[in-house]
Amino acid sequence: MAFEFRLERVMKIVKSDKERLETDYQSLFEALEGIAHQLMDLMEQKKAVQQELQNHMTQAIMIDSMKIYLGDIDQYEKRIHLKTLEYTKLKSRLEKLKPILREKAINLKKYEKMRDRAQKDYDANMKKKEMKQMDEIASLRVVNNG
Template sequence: MSFSYKFQKILSIKETEKERAQELYQQCVRKFEEVAEKLYHSLKQKEELEANQLRKISTGLNVQELRHHQQFITNLEKTILHYQNLVFNARQKMTEQEQQLLEKNIEVKKYEKIKEKQYSHYKELVNADDNRLMDEISIQQFMNRGS
């Protein structure tokens, strides 16, 4: 008598779904990190440009150059705003995928727990059968010695 889990196909499907959810979550994490890094570099570039502009203003800067710097900073601020929106969306998507992954994990754990309980019950039945068989063998041997 061998153990057969009646929900094995469902467990396999749930494990596959969990793996897909894990992959999607990892993709979302990578996308978030990528966009966040671009935002960081843009913010750092803006900070460096502003610091550079302040140095040039203190040493003397013509109006045309000042306008050029200001236009560049304005464009950079638009880029930063764009990346902030992308980071927000990527974080939101990552959080959604994380939630789905947690749900898939819980589903798999439920079926694994059921499998463990069924296996434990199976082992009890096997042990009971073994004990019954041993008792019958002992009785047979006792009866054979007595004759």
């Protein structure tokens, strides 16, 4: 009779939940990194437009041209604000997922330790049974030969 852990199904469910959460966490983290890069690019583009406006301000510049630059800067600021909000929301979701993932990992470890303990107990009981059978066989041989 082979060893069967009575909570094997529960442990598999906990393990699959943990793996699913790890996958979700990883995809959220990658999305967060992507948004961070987009945010950095937007800030650099805004800075470039501001620098270009600054360079044109040293020369004679038409008001319409200046309005275009200021409009572009305003658009970059709006896009940066929206990306910042998106980044904050994702970061919040990621932070909420961390303790849940940690708890799932701890629960899985508990089940694995319980399984290991049960396996050791099972192995020890099987060894005792084998020893008992060997003793019985040995005593039968002594009685039959003696």
